[in-house]
Amino acid sequence: MKILVTGAAGYIGSHTCRLLTDSGHQVYGYDNLSRGHREAFSRATGGRLLIEGDLLDTLQLKEALQQLEIEAVVHFAAFGLVGESVKNPEMYHRNNVEGSASLLHAMHEASVRLLVVSSTTAIYGEPKTMPISENSPAAPINPYGQSKWDVECLLQQACEHNGLGFAALRYFNAAGAAPDGMLGEDHRPETHLIPIVLQVALGQRDRIQIFGDDYPTPDGTCVRDYVHVNDLADAHLKAVNTLTPGESIQVNLGSGIGTSVLEIVKHARHVTGHPIPAEMAGRRCGDPPLLIADNSKAQTVLGWTPKYSSLDSILTSAWRWHQKHPHGYQAT
Ligand code: UDP
Numbered sequence: 001m002k003i004l005v006t007g008a009a010g011y012i013g014s015h016t017c018r019l020l021t022d023s024g025h026q027v028y029g030y031d032n033l034s035r036g037h038r039e040a041f042s043r044a045t046g047g048r049l050l051i052e053g054d055l056l057d058t059l060q061l062k063e064a065l066q067q068l069e070i071e072a073v074v075h076f077a078a079f080g081l082v083g084e085s086v087k088n089p090e091m092y093h094r095n096n097v098e099g100s101a102s103l104l105h106a107m108h109e110a111s112v113r114l115l116v117v118s119s120t121t122a123i124y125g126e127p128k129t130m131p132i133s134e135n136s137p138a139a140p141i142n143p144y145g146q147s148k149w150d151v152e153c154l155l156q157q158a159c160e161h162n163g164l165g166f167a168a169l170r171y172f173n174a175a176g177a178a179p180d181g182m183l184g185e186d187h188r189p190e191t192h193l194i195p196i197v198l199q200v201a202l203g204q205r206d207r208i209q210i211f212g213d214d215y216p217t218p219d220g221t222c223v224r225d226y227v228h229v230n231d232l233a234d235a236h237l238k239a240v241n242t243l244t245p246g247e248s249i250q251v252n253l254g255s256g257i258g259t260s261v262l263e264i265v266k267h268a269r270h271v272t273g274h275p276i277p278a279e280m281a282g283r284r285c286g287d288p289p290l291l292i293a294d295n296s297k298a299q300t301v302l303g304w305t306p307k308y309s310s311l312d313s314i315l316t317s318a319w320r321w322h323q324k325h326p327h328g329y330q331a332t
Contacts, residue, residue: 001240002026002069006055006103007076008044009036011185012118012174016074016233018044018183023237028068030061031077035187037329043182055099061106072114072240075103078148081191082122082286085144096147097154104158114243115155116236119168121225121252121291123149131294134170134250142286152250159248167239167302172225172254172293174232176314177321184321185229186328194226194315197265198322201272208276210261212283215290221261223290225254228308228317238302249301254293255309263311271315 003020007013008029013036021027021044029041029050041050049068053060055077064070078096079085085092100117107115122145127136140146158164175194177184185195199205213220235253242249262278269276298304308314 001071002028003072003074003240004028004030004065004068004070005074005076006030007036007078008050009033009038009041010076011187012171012229012232013076014040014044014183015178015229016076016236017041018178019230019233019237020074020240021045021048025240028064028070030064037186039329040183040186055095056102058102058106061103062109065106065110065112070110070112072116072243073103073107073112074236074240075100075115075117078118080120080144082142082144083191083284085147086142086286089143092143092147097150100151101154104154104164108158108162113164113245115164115166116239116243117151117155117166117168119148119152119170120145121170121172121254121293123152123170126288130290131256131292132252133294134252134297156248159246163246165243165245165247167243167249167251169232169235169239170250170252171232172227172252172291174229175226175318176228176230176308177317178230179317179320181320181324184318184325186325193261193264194268194318195322197268197276198272198319200276201268201274201319202322202326204326206277208265208278209281210265210278211281211287213280217260217289219260219262222287223258223260223292225257225292226259226309226311226314227253227255227306228314230308231306235298235302235304238304242302251298251301252293252295253298253304254295255306256293256295257309258290258292259311267311268315271312271319
């Protein structure tokens with residue numbers, strides 16, 4: 001299939017481009033490079049066409065879809081930081097919601113009817129039941145989660161009224177790196193737990209601050225469901241192959257295993273051989289105590305089973321990437 005990937009130079013985008021390409025799809029990237037890395041896309045695809053453009057540029061998107069005879073779109077391009085979204089809700093609405101509306105309009109004009117879109121566990125807010133199934137009500141508690149829920153609602157309308165076929169993949173905590181160390185996580189600034197822990201092991205930071213040890217969890221620190229980026233990429237491949245015009249799919253993508261912040265730090269000490277000093281700090285605003293996926297629907301609907309998402313596989317692959325690329329893609 002000819003596939004346009006928005007946000008193709010980002011973390012999950014680049015890993016997915018690599019798998020789609022290796023599986024025989026013709027991949028084209030679309031990215032404004034505000035947060036992604038040209039090098040990531042180039043490594044992922046062996047140098048296929050990357051169009052530098054913004055989601056809000058509907059005309060450029062439409063022309064790309066038409067000229068490249070695109071059959072399906074995989075849509076990653078979005079901002080994804082809860083804290084930033086709380087400070088700048090309008091920026092999140094504009095980029096994530098209006099950007100997706102612009103893409104949808106371009107697709108409509110170009111008669112492209114198949115879409116896989118990144119969504120998030122943040123749409124559920126603080127769910128009352130655990131693990132979280134797709135039946136949990138949407139109740140986002142921050143502008144990031146709200147923006148992704150708005151996008152899902154928009155797509156549902158396009159599905160019902162315009163024949164769009166889409167899959168909304170609701171990620172839990174994406175983590176890890178390509179096992180060969182070619183692709184990995186490179187956010188600036190970095191706010192995610194695992195890269196920060198590994199930066200301590202590399203000597204780039206003095207210590208990890210643990211945001212809260214008084215949560216109602218077994219060790220008092222927040223519990224998350226970490227899912228390997230290669231498993232997420234695999235779900236996109238399976239979703240592309242499952243899409244049908246006029247039908248929608250919503251699935252959770254998580255390992256189904258909860259891991260606390262302290263467990264991450266302890267296992268990272270084991271993997272890196274570094275003492276990784278930790279200090280307790282106050283809670284971070286907006287952090288739910290516990291998020292664990294019920295991933296049974298993804299298994300049934302997509303035939304997806306996580307294969308790389310053990311804690312050891314996540315931390316070993318991430319550590320390999322960070323050792324090989326202590327400054328991310330910058331020095332390459
Ligand atoms: N966290 C932490 N110290 C850090 C970064 C994150 O204790 O320096 C915690 C954070 O409060 C959350 C968990 O690690 O409970 C995962 O945070 P991350 O930002 O990686 O992902 P999120 O769950 O926010 O999407």
